[in-house]
Structures are given as C-alpha cells and as structure tokens.
Amino acid sequence: LHNMRTIQHLPREKQMQKATETMELYAPLAHRFGLFSIKSELEDLCFKVIDPNSYKFIARKLREKKEAREAFIEEFMDPIDEELGKQGFTFEMKGRPKHIYSIFRKMQRQQKPFEEIYDLFAIRIILEEPHTKEDCWRVYSIITDWYTPIPKRFRDFISVPKANGYQSLHTTVITKKGRKVEVQIRTRHMDDIAEKGVAAHWKYKEGKEGGSETLEKFVHWVRDVLDNPRPDAATEFVKDFQLNLYQDEIYVFTPDGELRTLPQGATPIDFAFDIHSEIGERAIAAKVNGKMAPLRQKLDIGDQVEIITGNKINLNPDWINDVVTHKAKSRIRQYIKQKERQKAEEGREIWEKRAKRANIEISEQDLTRIAQKLKFDSTQDLFYDIGKGSFDVNELYDVVKQFTSKGRIDDKEDEDKPAPVTEEEIQETYINAARSISDDKALVINGELTNVKYSYANCCNPIPGDDVMGFISRTGDVKVHRSNCKNIHHLIQTDGERIVDVSWAKNIDSKFLGAVKVIGEDRVGMINDITDVLSKSLETNMKSINVSSDSGMFEGILTVYVDDIDHLGRIINKLQKVGGVKSVFRYE
Structure with a gap:
C-alpha cells in the first residue's frame, strides 16, 4: 500500500509493472482478507496509473455531482434517521460514493456511460454496542416500511458470513422518485471486521460474539489456499489463487447439515476436496439434494451434497476444467x-x-x-x-x-548463448535497434523525441490523448498500446524489460481509428441522422457501422477516423443530441 501511495516517484514503465502486479495479486488478497478499505484504495491507486484518463473522468464527474448527491442522501436519510431515533437506536448513518474503480467496472460490465450508473453510493447504518444482530433485522424492517426493497438484491451475510468473517445485511431499495439506493446494515463490531479485516477479530476474540471461531476458520482457509505442492508451477498457482480470491461465494451443506462455503461455479468435485483431499481423490459419484448427479454439475446455493467414494484413487485429469477451487486444481495438476x-x-x-x-x-x-x-x-x-x-x-x-x-549437432541456429546482461542493457539494445530502422515518423520514448519505426496495436487502437505504453519487438519496432490494454498488462508480466514509456509527439499528421457505441430508439431515419452528423457537421469519415435492433431499440458500433481523443469526444457529444439516441460512449 505504501509503494502504491508513493508510486509517482518511479519511472512510468516501473509504475505500470508495480500497478499491474498489485491489481492482479495484492488488491484481491486484501479483498479476501476482508481489508475492504485497503482493497478499495489499492484498486483506485492502480487504476490511476493504468488508465489515468478514465480515472480523471470519473473523479471529475463525482466532484461535479457532489452537491446534488449530498442533498439526495440527506433527503433519503431524514425519515429513517427520525424513525430510528424514536425507537431508541444508537447508531451512525453515512452515505458515501463507491470507489472510482468499482464505478468504472460497473460502467464496463453494464456497457453504460457514467450518467446511467445510478447506484453510485451506498448508505451504511452502523449500530453502536450493545446492539446485536437481531437489531439489524429491526432496522431492515423500518427501512423497508419507508422504501420498496428489490427482492433479488437482498443479501444476508449475518446469518451466513463470508469466508473472511464479513457480516452485514445488504438491500437495494427504490425511492418514490425511482432512484435505486444500496443500504448496508451492521453492528459496530461487524463494521470493524469489514474495514480492518482479520486483525479486528483479535479485538473481539476473548468471549465476544464467537470471534475466535471465525478467526480459526479463516486461518484454516488461508493455510489451505496457500498450500502449493509444486513450487515450480508458480504461474498456475497465482492464476488459481486469484480465482479463489475474487469469486463470489455459495453456501452448500453436507448430509449432516454442516454448512460449507465454496466459490461460485463449484462442482461436487470441489466439495469433495473441500471436505478432505482423500475424498476428492476417491470420489466416484455424487448425490445432490438426495438425487444422483454428475460430479461435474455446478452447485447452487443451499444444495445438500453427498459424495460416494470408491476404494482406490479415481482422479480424472479432465476434471481440471470443471473445478474452481485452488485445492482441487492443485491436487489434479499434481496427479x-x-x-x-x-x-x-x-x-x-x-x-x-x-x-x-x-x-x-x-x-x-x-x-x-x-x-x-x-x-x-x-x-x-x-x-x-x-x-x-x-x-x-x-x-x-x-x-x-x-x-x-x-561430435556435434548440425543446426545453424545452435550458437553459444551470450553472457547474461542487465535489464537496462537489454532495453538500450532494443531502443538502438528501433532507431536503426527508423522512418519519417517520430515517437517520444522515455521523454526524448526519437526516430523509430513504430505502429499502433490493433487490440486497443490507441489515439492521441490516450495514455500509452510501448513494447519493443524482437525486430526492433515499437508497438504502441493503450495503458489499460489487457495485452500490455500480460507483456509487462512476461517481458517487462521490453516495456518503454512512450508519449505522443506533437503535430501528428495522421488519422486514427476510434470506435463509438450508440444505443437508441429503432426509428426510421436514425442511421441517416447519425451518418449526417458525422459527415456534414464534423467532417468525419466512417470506416464501418454494425447495427443490431431488438424490441424497438437499436445498438450500433461506428468505426470512425479521428485526429485525437478530443475529436472523438466531440463526436460523442454531437451524437448524444440526435433525436432518439439514449446513450453514446467509446467502445473498447
């Protein structure tokens, strides 16, 4: 966390390496340890490095809407505040915006612009001691008397806590004006654990609310997931570990009614390994809710699972694609x-x-x-x-x-390998190779204007104004990627010495491909109006348009030639004003 807070002192390519590593491993690790405040801060700090333009955009939008948001929160909380006071509750109520990266993820997942993401904040009600979990339910009842709850958005983490000990009631309600608001209800003890994670369990360990048992369960989970019988397979281990850290959980039962927590997508094979490695290895069949079921069937919340075992090891290598828990994957790979x-x-x-x-x-x-x-x-x-x-x-x-x-192998490529060189020497070699095949273009590398051969990656189509990174290929030319591109993140991990900090040279006289997604009413003349805006008003050439329509709505992806990110912004603003258009945003 300290490294990420002071990351601005590192060179840009090192910032990207550290931010990518943190986003892929340490943020999910903090999430699983229940360190919500640290996890949120790590994600935002990484996001600020990896995709600074999107980070600044969302931060600016949140600032612009701050006054309206605070007024709405106050209006929402007033009747609840009054009613809880009348009924003798001692509590703290606060409303705060969700962190920037989670808003960005929601925009990506729902394919919606910022303006259409409504649940940007959550209301949290924290009951002071000596209030108990029973009081949380009373508060829930008061809230749902005032506002209409959305049944599908209700989660009870009090009766069935998460594996990291997290407890809270979550509900989403709709106000009289149709706004959705997420409400979290918890005691001060639960809030301490939610914010500070496992460390908070020690505070409550001696004789309070079963803290010791929760902590022991968590420590058992950590030991289990960190068990890596094959130190040589570090990459596979990290990949599996990440899956276990971020996946949602389901709750299933043994035949005796014991509750077990598994990642979403788990199968009876995962369940068997969760009980004991030996049961997983000898599993031959399963019963789910009393009926015979395939071992590869995905389990649902509340399923009761019984594993039937044989006398010898029955591991099937094909199971590797059907299991989601680290323990099961690790043992099958070992086999x-x-x-x-x-x-x-x-x-x-x-x-x-x-x-x-x-x-x-x-x-x-x-x-x-x-x-x-x-x-x-x-x-x-x-x-x-x-x-x-x-x-x-x-x-x-x-x-x-x-x-x-x-006394030799006839192979022209078989030559003595050169002595190891430093990362800096490798990078300088690549940059010199790039300079030697330079063309008329110019790219700024590590702050210096350099004549090198370079091209723009097709996977992310960067345009001037985007935050970019360069990757030097073995032939010496530089491939320019957007800094939020998944491919550049992979290259940072595998070939970090080939990553260079690049930026846009001034006065670039080229056109760049940009894509825009338009959603709106499927009316006669809509396509014509859109193309008119592009060709006449903005004098922009279009490369392609792909349109699909369903139930009176259409979605179109326009590929256009632009000068820079400002040009793309003007296109988005103009298209938003076309009659019947509901939303327009850059298509990734």
Missing part, C-alpha cells in the same frame, strides 16, 4: 504431473534399452541439446512422448547416432 513422470520414466526405459542394444553412450547434457533440437523443452517432455507412443524412439536414435559420430 497429472505424477502420471506424466511415470510415462516419461517408461519412455526413458524404452530409450535406454534401444541405446544399450546399439552400444551407444551419451551424456544427459548432450541429450538435453538433442531434445531441444527436436523441438522439446526438456528430456522429460521427449521421454514422455516416447512413453505414450507419439514419438518414435528410432528417430531419437538416428539423431544421437549422427551426434556421436560427428
């Missing part, structure tokens, strides 16, 4: 690797018998070089293919025979 090792040992035995018959001896080091020449990553992979019969041992014999007779 797959174990089977691969056994098959590779069989392949090695086949080779050793063949070599013995021909009286050939070769060192492991030379065998590794031969495996690589045959396009295998290692001798293990080579022997695995021989063991399962997909590679002929005689083909290996022919290459080894050629090697032992000549």
